[in-house]
Amino acid sequence: MTDLKIESQDIIDRVLAVELVRVTERAAVAAARLRGRGDEKAADQAAVDAMRRELNRLPIEGTIVIGEGERDEAPMLFIGEELGTKQGPKVDIAVDPLEGTTLCAKDMPGSIAVLSMASGGMLLNAPDVYMNKIAIGPGYPAGLVDLDRTPQENVEALAKAKGVKPREISVLVMDRPRHEALIAALRAMGVAVRLISDGDVVGIILTSQPDESGIDMYLGIGAAPEGVLAASALRCTGGFMQGRLVLDTPEKIERARKMGVADPTKKYDVTELAKGDNVVFCATGVTDGALLSGVKFGKHSIETETILYRAATGTTRRIKAIHSATKFGD
Numbered sequence: 001m002t003d004l005k006i007e008s009q010d011i012i013d014r015v016l017a018v019e020l021v022r023v024t025e026r027a028a029v030a031a032a033r034l035r036g037r038g039d040e041k042a043a044d045q046a047a048v049d050a051m052r053r054e055l056n057r058l059p060i061e062g063t064i065v066i067g068e069g070e071r072d073e074a075p076m077l078f079i080g081e082e083l084g085t086k087q088g089p090k091v092d093i094a095v096d097p098l099e100g101t102t103l104c105a106k107d108m109p110g111s112i113a114v115l116s117m118a119s120g121g122m123l124l125n126a127p128d129v130y131m132n133k134i135a136i137g138p139g140y141p142a143g144l145v146d147l148d149r150t151p152q153e154n155v156e157a158l159a160k161a162k163g164v165k166p167r168e169i170s171v172l173v174m175d176r177p178r179h180e181a182l183i184a185a186l187r188a189m190g191v192a193v194r195l196i197s198d199g200d201v202v203g204i205i206l207t208s209q210p211d212e213s214g215i216d217m218y219l220g221i222g223a224a225p226e227g228v229l230a231a232s233a234l235r236c237t238g239g240f241m242q243g244r245l246v247l248d249t250p251e252k253i254e255r256a257r258k259m260g261v262a263d264p265t266k267k268y269d270v271t272e273l274a275k276g277d278n279v280v281f282c283a284t285g286v287t288d289g290a291l292l293s294g295v296k297f298g299k300h301s302i303e304t305e306t307i308l309y310r311a312a313t314g315t316t317r318r319i320k321a322i323h324s325a326t327k328f329g330d
Contacts, residue, residue, distance in 0.1 A: 016088075017310055019058055020117060020282040021319055025304045027051040027097045027113035028284035029328065032295035035287060036107030043104045047097035047113055047286075052076050052083065055093065060084035062117070065125045066094035066225040079125070079259075090120035094229050100199040103287055110199040110289035115282055116232030122275040124228050124268065127255045130246035131224035135204045136217050138238030147242045147267055151185050151219060158217060166191060170210075171217045172203045179220050186219075201283075202291045204230035208239040213290060221246060231273035233281040236309030237316065241270040279311040293320075300325050 030050035100111035167190030206213035285292030296303035
């Protein structure tokens with residue numbers, strides 16, 4: 001009976017994983033209809049509405065732990081919102097219905113609809129603050145890189161492990177004034193620095209496939225919610241990541257404390273940001289990018305591309321779907 005129960009749970013997990021594809025597809029298509037219109041809020045709201053609608057159809061007892069903001073800031077998909085039919089497993093849900101709202105509004109590369117799901121209590125309930133992050137791909141020993149080391153030390157350690165010179169390492173950094181010193185330090189070593197304007201979830205994921213992406217390391221400060229989402233992906237692919245919340249005011253420390261963060265200086269690794277093997281990550285392209293193709297609208301069809309990761313099996317699935325334009329959303 002126990003074995004049968006485990007087998008049944010595994011079947012449920014697999015079915016839920018596939019159903020998540022529908023959720024991000026709907027959000028991506030809703031946002032893509034507003035690509036290039038210059039209205040970030042409208043595109044984001046369209047993605048939020050579509051994602052929430054689909055999540056409420058799933059046989060889960062879900063709670064948003066990473067969402068559009070806290071209850072007083074976001075009317076839907078807010079932190080703490082309960083979703084699903086309440087007739088399935090208890091799960092944590094992390095969402096970014098439109099990662100790269102500016103990219104979508106300007107029809108620039110790299111915008112995605114993304115979510116991750118794990119057993120209840122397994123995803124870090126992070127406040128909407130900044131997070132200092134470092135990430136590299138799979139196959140390296142624990143402790144090879146560390147947030148408490150200098151960028152130069154981390155690059156040298158990774159280069160040594162790869163058997164190459166530091167100048168052969170490529171580091172992805174968000175193009176922000178706060179990173180000027182970091183970028184200068186990396187370039188002084190001869191390191192190739194790739195800059196992105198938005199979308200560090202995708203940026204961190206690219207470190208997990210360096211042969212294809214050409215990215216060896218991610219460094220810098222970005223949003224904490226996106227850090228948890230990216231960690232969910234690396235939890236599935238085997239990559240390494242550390243994150244530390246930037247809690248630089250008493251108000252931020254108090255907000256974090258109310259969400260269960262007892263140590264404001266704690267350094268989280270990927271297994272603490274997204275715990276356990278029952279983690280699923282799903283993303284659908286909104287605009288064309290390095291990770292995914294964007295939504296394509298035809299006269300009678302809609303094409304989408306989605307990536308689905310499962311930690312339990314270490315499986316990566318790329319799902320290219322052609323939907324009937326007249327039946328999409330049914």
